[in-house]
Each structure stands twice: as C-alpha cells, then as structure tokens.
Amino acid sequence: MTGAAALAAAGRSGLLRPRRDIVLPAAIFLIFALLPPFASLLAEQYLVDLATRVMIFAVAAVALDLLVGYGGLVSFGHAAFVGLGAYAVGILSAQGIDDALISLPVAIAVAMLFAFVTGIVCLRTKGVYFIMITLAFGQMIYFVATSLAPYGGDNGLTIAARNTVAGLALLKSDRAFYYVTLLCLLATYLFCRALVASRFGRVLRGAKENPARMVTIGFTVRSFQLVAYVIAGGLGGLSGFLLANSTEFVSPAFMSWQRSGELIVMVILGGVSTLDGAIVGAAAYLGAEEWLSRIIENWQVVFGPLLVLVVLFARGGLIGLCSRLWRWFGHA
Amino acid sequence: MPEPVLRLERLRKSFDSLVVTDDVTLDVIRGEMHAIIGPNGAGKTTLINQISGLLAPDDGSILFAGADVTRLPPETRALRGLARSFQITSILPGFPVLENVALAVQARAGSSLRFFGRAADEDALNLPAMAALEQTGIADRAHVRAGELSHGEKRALELAIALAMRPTLLLLDEPMAGIGREETERLVELLLRLKGQLTMILVEHDMAAVFALADRISVLIGGRLLITGLPDEVRADPQVVVAYLGEQME
Numbered sequence: 319m320t321g322a323a324a325l326a327a328a329g330r331s332g333l334l335r336p337r338r339d340i341v342l343p344a345a346i347f348l349i350f351a352l353l354p355p356f357a358s359l360l361a362e363q364y365l366v367d368l369a370t371r372v373m374i375f376a377v378a379a380v381a382l383d384l385l386v387g388y389g390g391l392v393s394f395g396h397a398a399f400v401g402l403g404a405y406a407v408g409i410l411s412a413q414g415i416d417d418a419l420i421s422l423p424v425a426i427a428v429a430m431l432f433a434f435v436t437g438i439v440c441l442r443t444k445g446v447y448f449i450m451i452t453l454a455f456g457q458m459i460y461f462v463a464t465s466l467a468p469y470g471g472d473n474g475l476t477i478a479a480r481n482t483v484a485g486l487a488l489l490k491s492d493r494a495f496y497y498v499t500l501l502c503l504l505a506t507y508l509f510c511r512a513l514v515a516s517r518f519g520r521v522l523r524g525a526k527e528n529p530a531r532m533v534t535i536g537f538t539v540r541s542f543q544l545v546a547y548v549i550a551g552g553l554g555g556l557s558g559f560l561l562a563n564s565t566e567f568v569s570p571a572f573m574s575w576q577r578s579g580e581l582i583v584m585v586i587l588g589g590v591s592t593l594d595g596a597i598v599g600a601a602a603y604l605g606a607e608e609w610l611s612r613i614i615e616n617w618q619v620v621f622g623p624l625l626v627l628v629v630l631f632a633r634g635g636l637i638g639l640c641s642r643l644w645r646w647f648g649h650a
Numbered sequence: 651m652p653e654p655v656l657r658l659e660r661l662r663k664s665f666d667s668l669v670v671t672d673d674v675t676l677d678v679i680r681g682e683m684h685a686i687i688g689p690n691g692a693g694k695t696t697l698i699n700q701i702s703g704l705l706a707p708d709d710g711s712i713l714f715a716g717a718d719v720t721r722l723p724p725e726t727r728a729l730r731g732l733a734r735s736f737q738i739t740s741i742l743p744g745f746p747v748l749e750n751v752a753l754a755v756q757a758r759a760g761s762s763l764r765f766f767g768r769a770a771d772e773d774a775l776n777l778p779a780m781a782a783l784e785q786t787g788i789a790d791r792a793h794v795r796a797g798e799l800s801h802g803e804k805r806a807l808e809l810a811i812a813l814a815m816r817p818t819l820l821l822l823d824e825p826m827a828g829i830g831r832e833e834t835e836r837l838v839e840l841l842l843r844l845k846g847q848l849t850m851i852l853v854e855h856d857m858a859a860v861f862a863l864a865d866r867i868s869v870l871i872g873g874r875l876l877i878t879g880l881p882d883e884v885r886a887d888p889q890v891v892v893a894y895l896g897e898q899m900e
Binding site: 512513521532537 | 702704723724725726728729733734736740741742743744745749753754756757758761762763764765766767768769770772811815
C-alpha cells in the first residue's frame with residue numbers, strides 16, 4: 319500500500335473523523351438557542367438570566383480547558399483575565415466611553431497583554447509551581463482592583479448602562495443580550511475546536527504529552543504555550559466584557575482566587591480535554607449553585623461531596639459519565 | 651581528511667563532584683557511522699545530551715556543520731539538522747503513529763502558527779511522514795495509537811520521526827536496548843541501508859551490532875575518551891580489552 323492509498327483508506331474508514339463529536343455540541347447549542355422562548359412559555363424568566371451567566375462563564379471555561387486540557391497548563395489565575403475584561407468595561411464606562419466597539423477590543427487586549435507579560439514568567443515554571451505562580455498573579459491583580467479607590471475599590475463599580483454598539487442600544491434587552499452572549503460562546507467554541515485540531519493545536523497537545531520529544535524535533539515549546547496562554551487570556555477578557563455588561567456592575571470578586579477555582583471545577587466537572595465539557599461543567603456548577611442554594615443555605619456542603627464523587631467515579635467528568643451510560647444502554 | 655560534521659572540543663561536564671564528561675575532543679566525519687561504546691556510567695548518554703542540547707556543558711565547545719552550537723537550545727539544533735532517539739523511547743503515545751511523524755515534518759515546514767485547518771488531514775505533512783514510516787517498515791501501523799505499538803515498533807517509530815527531520819546528523823542512544831533478536835536484526839539492516847546517506851552516532855551495548863555497523867568506534871570510560879579508531883584497531887587495543895571489551899566478549 320502506498321502512502322497516499324493508505325491515507326485515503328483511513329479517511330474512508332472514518333478513522334480520522336469521529337461523527338459523535340458533532341452530536342453533543344449541536345445539542346448543547348440547540349438547547350441554548352431554544353431556551354428563551356421556552357422560558358417565557360413557562361414564565362420562568364430567571365432561566366434566561368441563569369443561562370446567560372452559564373454561557374458567560376462557559377466562554378472562560380472553554381478557554382481554560384484549552385490550557386488545562388490541551389496544553390497541560392493548570393492555570394489557577396484565570397479569573398484575573400475575566401476581571402480585567404470586566405474592569406476595562408467598567409473603567410471606560412466611568413470615563414464616559416460606553417460603546418462596545420471600543421470597550422470590547424480594549425477588554426480583550428488588556429487581558430491578552432496581562433497574559434503575555436505574566437505568561438512569560440509563569441511558563442518558566444512547571445506543575446505545582448505553575449499553579450502557584452498563576453494564582454499569585456491572579457491575587458496580585460485582585461488586590462490592585464480592591465485598591466482602585468476612584469473605581470469603587472472593595473465595593474466595586476456600578477456601570478450606568480450596558481454598552482452600546484456603534485451608538486445603538488442593541489444590548490439593552492435581556493433577550494438580545496442573551497443571543498449576543500450565545501454567539502460569543504459559539505464563536506469561542508468553534509475557534510477553540512478549530513485551534514485544537516490545527517497545526518498550532520497539535521504542537522500544543524504534543525507538548526502536553528511529551529515536551530522533550532517536541533523540543534528535540536525542533537519546536538520551541540514555551541513559545542507555543544505562551545501563544546495559547548495569551549489566546550486563553552483574551553477569551554477570558556471576552557467573558558469579562560460580557561459579565562460586566564450582564565450585571566452592569568464590576569467587583570474585585572470577579573477575579574478572586576475562588577473564582578479561578580470555580581472555573582477549574584467547571585472544567586473538571588464537565589470533563590477535561592473535551593471543550594464540550596467546559597460548557598456542561600459551567601451549566602452544572604451554576605445550576606447546582608442556583609438550585610441547591612434554594613434548598614440549603616450552605617449549598618457547598620452538598621456540592622462538595624458531589625464533586626468528590628464525580629472526580630472519583632466519573633473519570634472524564636459528566637461528559638465521560640454520559641458517554642459511558644450511552645454505551646451501556648446501547649449494548650443492553 | 652574530510653570535514654567533520656560534528657566537532658567536540660575539550661568538552662567537560664560534571665554533576666557536583668562527579669566528572670561525567672572529562673575533556674572530550676572528538677571529530678565525527680561526514681557520512682560515517684560513529685559508534686560510542688563503554689561500560690555503564692561512562693557518560694555516553696550525558697555526551698549525547700550535550701550534543702543534542704538537552705544538557706549544557708560546563709566547558710568546551712560543540713561545532714555542528716561548521717557553526718558553534720554550544721549555547722543553542724535543542725530545538726534550534728534540531729532545525730539545523732540534528733536528530734536523536736532516546737534510550738527510553740520518546741514518542742507521543744496518545745497520538746496516531748502517523749501524526750508522531752507528521753509533527754516532525756511540520757516542525758521543518760515551519761508555519762506552525764496556523765490556527766485553522768485540520769493538521770491531521772494535510773497531505774503535505776502526511777505524505778513525507780508516510781514515506782518515513784515506509785522506510786522503517788511500520789507504514790501498515792500508521793493509524794494505530796503510538797502507545798499501542800510493540801517495543802520494537804516504537805523504536806522504529808522513533809527512527810521514522812528522526813528521519814522525517816531530514817537530519818544531517820542522527821544520534822542514536824541505545825536503539826537496540828530492550829528489543830528482541832529478530833527486531834535487532836531488522837534494525838541493523840535498516841541502519842546499514844541508511845549508512846552513507848547521513849552521519850550517525852551510535853551509542854550501543856550490543857557489540858555484534860556495533861562491529862557490524864560502525865565505521866569508527868570511540869571508547870568512553872569514566873567520562874574520558876580512551877581511544878577513537880577503526881573497529882579492528884579498537885578490538886585489538888589492549889587497554890580497551892582490559893577496561894571494557896574483555897567482559898563484553900566473554
């Protein structure tokens with residue numbers, strides 16, 4: 319068999335393109351798309367607010383999965399990017415600039431710049447040290463925000479109104495904002511999906527598996543990781559832009575280490591290295607927060623053990639659990 | 651004498667008080683298969699690691715293809731044509747065999763900052779990768795996960811990765827270690843075919859393979875270069891026999 323023939327045969331057998339990949343994300347986005355009319359039908363408006371929050375955090379979580387799941391870079395400071403994006407919107411708004419055509423690029427650029435500068439330092443370390451130093455940078459920016467007296471300091475900063483788009487109040491209605499957020503999540507997801515399979519993504523995945531091998535075939539592994547870190551930072555900034563506009567408020571709490579931890583929990587809960595999992599995880603985490611907190615005041619007391627169970631018994635997170643159940647019933 | 655592809659000049663490396671590379675000066679000539687032998691702990695792998703750039707020497711210099719590469723990082727050396735295999739096979743076990751090799755092609759092709767397009771479907775990368783797999787005899791395993799290969803097949807894959815880099819110098823760190831008789835024979839055959847096409851440094855304990863393959867042999871003992879010479883000279887050297895070959899030949 320010649321090389322070309324072998325390649326063609328593999329392509330035909332579907333070895334290179336698993337179809338199952340498409341079903342789950344299609345279902346997820348269909349549910350998000352149909353949720354608002356469904357919610358008005360049920361007169362459960364809070365569902366739209368909740369789903370908006372889910373999608374905003376999913377943007378950051380998908381970006382984090384890019385680092386954790388595909389780059390092997392467990393960043394414990396991801397909320398810093400979200401917070402920076404949010405503060406960009408808040409501070410610009412306080413200065414009277416409240417158009418998304420300015421605030422969105424600024425939010426993303428500020429987060430990318432912070433990722434670039436701190437990434438150079440962080441990526442000199444590995445493993446636990448990487449976790450610690452990303453955490454340290456996250457806390458650093460958190461304390462900077464708490465000391466920003468002109469912009470609310472500890473108390474945060476209220477934004478007068480949602481950003482306009484080219485002077486038009488497109489984001490004013492919650493329904494419109496919902497679909498803009500959905501588009502942002504879809505774009506983030508598709509971008510990351512493409513990235514992971516691209517030449518760049520392959521280098522990133524290779525470096526996760528065997529950095530020494532990647533170096534000895536000629537890749538400057540750290541540069542690729544830095545680019546990934548900057549991209550994930552920029553997407554965190556996008557999430558922050560959406561968060562600030564959704565709550566019309568920014569607070570240092572957006573970038574606390576607890577928030578970074580929650581993002582990691584979302585990624586692990588949903589299933590690492592899947593991208594879909596980050597969205598499912600964000601929904602599961604925020605959903606649990608919403609509903610468990612109605613039943614029990616200290617909802618974490620219940621959620622904590624649940625999380626432990628998922629980590630112990632559902633390897634691959636909720637996505638892994640679902641696909642195992644799928645196979646189970648498929649065979650039975 | 652033809653120009654050396656690689657020249658080590660007074661190379662020195664120690665870990666704490668233990669000298670592992672002791673004043674090594676060595677020329678590797680273009681096109682030759684140069685074996686480095688010596689007992690365990692002689693500093694063979696440390697030497698290979700310094701040549702490939704994973705370890706920095708304390709002193710001395712490394713010239714590769716006429717340029718001083720002593721301070722260059724391993725990835726730059728790789729792109730200049732220096733490929734290696736590892737004593738413990740180093741592959742990407744979670745990747746398909748073909749993609750392991752395609753990555754080496756991609757590294758040479760540059761332009762890895764492409765964020766779109768499925769890399770796994772690119773014929774421009776896959777065809778040269780397939781050719782390298784055919785060369786090492788594992789083309790029929792191209793679409794298997796690399797982690798599922800047998801030990802010998804992993805060795806062949808590692809060699810295919812190195813060949814896909816189109817190296818001018820190939821460093822082989824104990825390629826026969828841990829593989830069966832039959833696979834060793836196949837590997838020796840393959841290396842014999844490659845001989846002359848590229849320069850190779852072979853670190854190996856299998857003396858039958860070394861004497862079947864090597865054009866010249868250097869003997870390393872306690873970090874020091876005892877002798878460099880033709881196989882017959884090395885075999886006949888009384889010092890070498892006492893220090894190393896004696897026990898090997900029994």
